[in-house]
Amino acid sequence: MLNNQGRPTQPAASHDTGEIFETFTGNKALDLETPLIFEQGVPGRVGVDMAEPKKVKNRLGGLERKGAIGLPDLSEPQVLRHFVRLSRQNYAIDSGFYPLGSCTMKHNPRINEKVARLAGLGDLHPLQPASTVQGALELIDSLAHWLKTITGMPAIAMSPAAGAHGELCGVMAIRAAHEAKGEARQRILVPESAHGTNPATAALCGYKVDAVPARADGRMDLDAFAEKLGPDVAGVMLTNPNTCGLFENDIRKIADMVHEIGGYFYCDGANLNAILGQVRPGDLGVDAMHINLHKTFSTPHGGGGPGAGPVVLSEALAPFAPVPYVRHGENGFELIEHAEGEAEKSFGRMKTFHGQMGMFIRALAYMQSHGSDGLCQIAEDAVLNANYIRVGLNDMLHSPFDGICMHEALFDDSSLKGTEVTTLDLAKAMIDEGFHPMTMYFPLVVHGAMLIEPTESESRQTLDQFIGAMRHLLTRAKEGDVAYFQGAPHFAPRRRLDETGAARKPVLRWTPPEGEGASDEAKLSAAS
Amino acid sequence: MRYMPHTADERREMLEKIGVGSVGDLFADIPKETRLDALLDLPRHASEMEVEKNFRKFAGKNLSPYSTPSFLGAGAYQHHVPSVADHIIQRSEFLTAYTPYQPEISQGTLQALFEFQTQVALITGMEVANASMYDGATACAEAVLMACRVTRRKKAILSGNLHPHYRGTTHTTLQFTEFEAKSLSPVIEGDEDFSEVLSEETACVVVQNPDFFGRVRDLTDLAGKCHEVGALLVVVVNEVVSLGMMTSPGEMGADIVACEGQSIGVPLSFGGPYVGLLATRQKFVRQMPGRLCGETIDQDGKRGFVLTLSTREQHIRREKATSNICTNAGLCSLAFTIHMSLLGETGLTKLSHLNHGEAVTAAEALAAIDGVEVVNDSFFNEFTVRLPMDAADAVEKLAAKGVLGGVPVSRLIPNHPKLSNLLLVAVTETCAESDLAALVSALKEIL
Numbered sequence: 006m007l008n009n010q011g012r013p014t015q016p017a018a019s020h021d022t023g024e025i026f027e028t029f030t031g032n033k034a035l036d037l038e039t040p041l042i043f044e045q046g047v048p049g050r051v052g053v054d055m056a057e058p059k060k061v062k063n064r065l066g067g068l069e070r071k072g073a074i075g076l077p078d079l080s081e082p083q084v085l086r087h088f089v090r091l092s093r094q095n096y097a098i099d100s101g102f103y104p105l106g107s108c109t110m111k112h113n114p115r116i117n118e119k120v121a122r123l124a125g126l127g128d129l130h131p132l133q134p135a136s137t138v139q140g141a142l143e144l145i146d147s148l149a150h151w152l153k154t155i156t157g158m159p160a161i162a163m164s165p166a167a168g169a170h171g172e173l174c175g176v177m178a179i180r181a182a183h184e185a186k187g188e189a190r191q192r193i194l195v196p197e198s199a200h201g202t203n204p205a206t207a208a209l210c211g212y213k214v215d216a217v218p219a220r221a222d223g224r225m226d227l228d229a230f231a232e233k234l235g236p237d238v239a240g241v242m243l244t245n246p247n248t249c250g251l252f253e254n255d256i257r258k259i260a261d262m263v264h265e266i267g268g269y270f271y272c273d274g275a276n277l278n279a280i281l282g283q284v285r286p287g288d289l290g291v292d293a294m295h296i297n298l299h300k301t302f303s304t305p306h307g308g309g310g311p312g313a314g315p316v317v318l319s320e321a322l323a324p325f326a327p328v329p330y331v332r333h334g335e336n337g338f339e340l341i342e343h344a345e346g347e348a349e350k351s352f353g354r355m356k357t358f359h360g361q362m363g364m365f366i367r368a369l370a371y372m373q374s375h376g377s378d379g380l381c382q383i384a385e386d387a388v389l390n391a392n393y394i395r396v397g398l399n400d401m402l403h404s405p406f407d408g409i410c411m412h413e414a415l416f417d418d419s420s421l422k423g424t425e426v427t428t429l430d431l432a433k434a435m436i437d438e439g440f441h442p443m444t445m446y447f448p449l450v451v452h453g454a455m456l457i458e459p460t461e462s463e464s465r466q467t468l469d470q471f472i473g474a475m476r477h478l479l480t481r482a483k484e485g486d487v488a489y490f491q492g493a494p495h496f497a498p499r500r501r502l503d504e505t506g507a508a509r510k511p512v513l514r515w516t517p518p519e520g521e522g523a524s525d526e527a528k529l530s531a532a533s
Numbered sequence: 534m535r536y537m538p539h540t541a542d543e544r545r546e547m548l549e550k551i552g553v554g555s556v557g558d559l560f561a562d563i564p565k566e567t568r569l570d571a572l573l574d575l576p577r578h579a580s581e582m583e584v585e586k587n588f589r590k591f592a593g594k595n596l597s598p599y600s601t602p603s604f605l606g607a608g609a610y611q612h613h614v615p616s617v618a619d620h621i622i623q624r625s626e627f628l629t630a631y632t633p634y635q636p637e638i639s640q641g642t643l644q645a646l647f648e649f650q651t652q653v654a655l656i657t658g659m660e661v662a663n664a665s666m667y668d669g670a671t672a673c674a675e676a677v678l679m680a681c682r683v684t685r686r687k688k689a690i691l692s693g694n695l696h697p698h699y700r701g702t703t704h705t706t707l708q709f710t711e712f713e714a715k716s717l718s719p720v721i722e723g724d725e726d727f728s729e730v731l732s733e734e735t736a737c738v739v740v741q742n743p744d745f746f747g748r749v750r751d752l753t754d755l756a757g758k759c760h761e762v763g764a765l766l767v768v769v770v771n772e773v774v775s776l777g778m779m780t781s782p783g784e785m786g787a788d789i790v791a792c793e794g795q796s797i798g799v800p801l802s803f804g805g806p807y808v809g810l811l812a813t814r815q816k817f818v819r820q821m822p823g824r825l826c827g828e829t830i831d832q833d834g835k836r837g838f839v840l841t842l843s844t845r846e847q848h849i850r851r852e853k854a855t856s857n858i859c860t861n862a863g864l865c866s867l868a869f870t871i872h873m874s875l876l877g878e879t880g881l882t883k884l885s886h887l888n889h890g891e892a893v894t895a896a897e898a899l900a901a902i903d904g905v906e907v908v909n910d911s912f913f914n915e916f917t918v919r920l921p922m923d924a925a926d927a928v929e930k931l932a933a934k935g936v937l938g939g940v941p942v943s944r945l946i947p948n949h950p951k952l953s954n955l956l957l958v959a960v961t962e963t964c965a966e967s968d969l970a971a972l973v974s975a976l977k978e979i980l
Contacts, residue, residue, distance in 0.1 A: 052875030066911030131804030140594030307864030358804025
């Protein structure tokens with residue numbers, strides 16, 4: 006098999022005949038293995054120097070630990086090397102294209118990391134007197150202003166720690182608002198294509214989840230929606246642009262309909278990136294929307310967190326926002342930390358302290374870097390790139406919904422029918438081509454879904470290479486090279502992992518081999 | 534704009550290929566009357582140099598606790614973060630990776646999570662831990678929900694000496710569920726008594742150790758009493774350095790342990806992001822919320838790691854999930870793992886003794902001031918003092934002298950006149966002798 010430059014796409018030796026390339030160490034040049042940290046220690050080593058503890062009369066009230074904890078002892082260079090080696094087993098947006106639909110893997114500017122670490126910002130204690138943190142409170146206030154302006158919403162809750170936490174905030178505000186009116190409503194309407202967090206959040210707020218089907222064009226079915234609406238409906242949770250990458254063009258009607266029965270409109274803001282500077286959710290009738298700072302505003306995903314999920318709120322829901330919040334007072338900025346006085350309607354506190362400050366700093370730096378002009382450009386380029394991929398592939402892959410998409414292009418697996426190659430196999434083959442796979446099997450409403458979100462960060466050349474690789478693999482699949490796909494990835498640090506086995510007999514931590522203490526094991530591994 | 538690669542020519546050519554006349558055509562689904570026709574009312578884009586300047590300005594209006602004598606704690610602790618930890622978490626491969634859903638190209642994140650889970654299980658004395666929660670308070674709330682699921686009971690009892698933010702967060706989280714939490718009143722002197730409230734309807738009792746006021750308590754008896762009535766004991770630890778020298782919650786009989794892990798590897802950062810730790814017994818693992826990483830093998834038989842037991846989670850179970858949580862505190866848990874690896878058994882033990890020694894020294898020095906009383910008999914690195922004046926006023930006066938003297942209890946528990954003179958004082962390895970001397974002399978001046 007040759008690639009488009011006429012070069013072989015596989016090395017001379019396949020896995021079947023690869024034994025001759027096995028090395029003594031298991032390493033392969035730059036591909037370096039590292040055992041678990043627990044298998045590398047030697048008791049008595051230490052990776053942090055510190056002063057000798059003072060000899061004092063212990064005040065622990067007799068609760069001194071008797072036995073050993075079982076942690077391994079290592080030196081600083083060992084630890085550094087261990088984690089550097091681990092890092093090299095990860096794919097990352099900095100090293101390649103990461104078109105995960107719905108996740109918005111965009112460029113993470115390093116200036117954001119730098120300013121988050123400035124003395125006087127990254128090292129502030131959350132409970133310092135307000136007089137000593139005026140700059141920090143001003144920064145939170147400034148970010149709040151940007152987010153409110155971008156969304157056209159009058160109020161914001163800054164403290165939610167992540168998108169799902171923001172959803173919880175928004176739906177709690179909805180429930181608190183209904184309860185304040187003495188209403189006990191039972192149902193929340195959620196489209197079938199929603200993120201799993203939507204129904205999970207509604208359930209945590211005591212609501213029954215009522216799923217609304219999609220129309221043939223990928224939008225929520227308005228007739229089904231109208232039928233389900235009633236006086237016991239607390240609200241609707243709708244993602245817009247939705248998880249099929251489409252703008253819900255009936256959104257104003259949906260908002261009016263839910264308001265008419267006294268319900269509220271929760272918008273899942275996961276896909277805000279697509280509409281920055283194009284339209285403001287506040288003009289669409291939204292009552293609450295979380296903003297994933299780690300998606301739209303580029304705070305690093307960090308291998309799964311931390312995120313941040315501020316929630317913009319309408320006038321109707323604003324009084325119920327969680328504490329704490331920042332406001333201007335007589336002596337400059339101050340924090341309202343308790344649900345009393347002016348905050349007496351607040352539904353309470355969602356976490357320790359004031360929110361994900363480290364993420365606030367990065368997001369604000371990102372917004373300032375783009376400005377009003379750059380924010381607008383983000384949405385345009387993100388949507389441009391997604392449509393470029395769509396037309397680059399739609400003669401070979403089937404789009405379940407016709408027409409222009411927003412920030413992500415959705416395909417189903419009907420084009421793979423008869424090849425025995427699945428969406429999963431195709432994704433794993435993308436790994437060998439040096440790409441992170443697209444989102445697979447989501448949204449659930451599309452069979453074998455492949456959701457591709459390129460973001461505004463990618464150049465045309467990268468998109469062309471990706472399209473080329475996809476076309477190449479699709480051709481290969483249709484030619485019947487099933488074994489290649491089922492064996493993929495061939496070149497990753499690990500080949501396919503046994504996930505079923507992992508779930509059947511969960512091994513969730515390291516334990517010393519039987520009959521040996523942790524330290525004995527450490528000695529053994531050091532000797533070998 | 535430096536972050537976006539397309540030139541005007543490229544954009545035009547791409548639009549042509551797509552088959553639309555202008556970029557506006559791509560947004561045709563947005564109702565026309567709501568389309569913005571001008572830029573948002575915000576500043577235009579800024580250079581990197583300008584941005585840096587703006588943030589230096591913000592920073593300049595704050596007082597860094599690392600540049601002045603500081604004794605702040607109450608759930609967030611000032612420690613030294615080794616440079617290796619901060620360096621590694623800035624490596625592209627960790628910083629800019631997504632959740633490890635493709636394990637073949639995410640072994641770095643996954644192995645680190647497996648090591649994290651093991652470290653957390655070891656220090657808490659528990660059998661298993663998850664891949665982390667948002668912070669200590671949300672871990673506590675999730676622990677209560679979990680206890681309700683495990684026991685199939687609906688009532689949780691929260692100690693009055695549990696950090697008020699943890700109590701608040703738990704109440705908020707439970708308020709619209711079928712479960713309820715009852716908070717007891719703070720107890721400043723003597724041991725809190727749970728016997729009156731503990732019953733066969735109790736799902737769990739939640740206690741903090743050291744408690745909000747810094748006191749340390751042997752929980753073995755309480756664990757026994759909980760288990761007698763079929764309730765679980767949830768233990769909260771918000772200063773995990775204490776686990777370097779204290780009997781672990783697991784040894785005392787805890788069923789679920791929820792901690793704030795910030796002290797190890799995570800900067801103060803004005804309160805977040807932090808890292809919540811959640812550990813429990815193996816038999817409860819399927820009721821546990823959040824991500825879990827497990828060991829397995831690949832097609833070639835090599836050891837590898839994957840996210841596992843995801844059938845508990847929202848993306849599979851939707852409204853029947855154990856939690857709506859969809860992230861962990863990834864990078865913060867990595868910082869924790871790196872710092873903990875650097876410390877090891879030897880370093881963590883020493884660090885905890887160092888903290889305790891400094892705190893005992895400080896407690897003695899403060900107790901020697903006329904009118905100042907140290908309330909606690911026992912403590913780790915934080916204790917409560919009773920001042921002869923309002924503690925919030927004292928803190929303002931100390932701050933005016935450049936000393937961050939502690940956290941007034943009234944900031945977290947307002948409207949409680951009996952507590953208004955109480956000040957929480959935390960003393961860590963970052964406290965120099967001169968810092969303590971500065972606090973003592975400043976206190977003498979203002980009292």
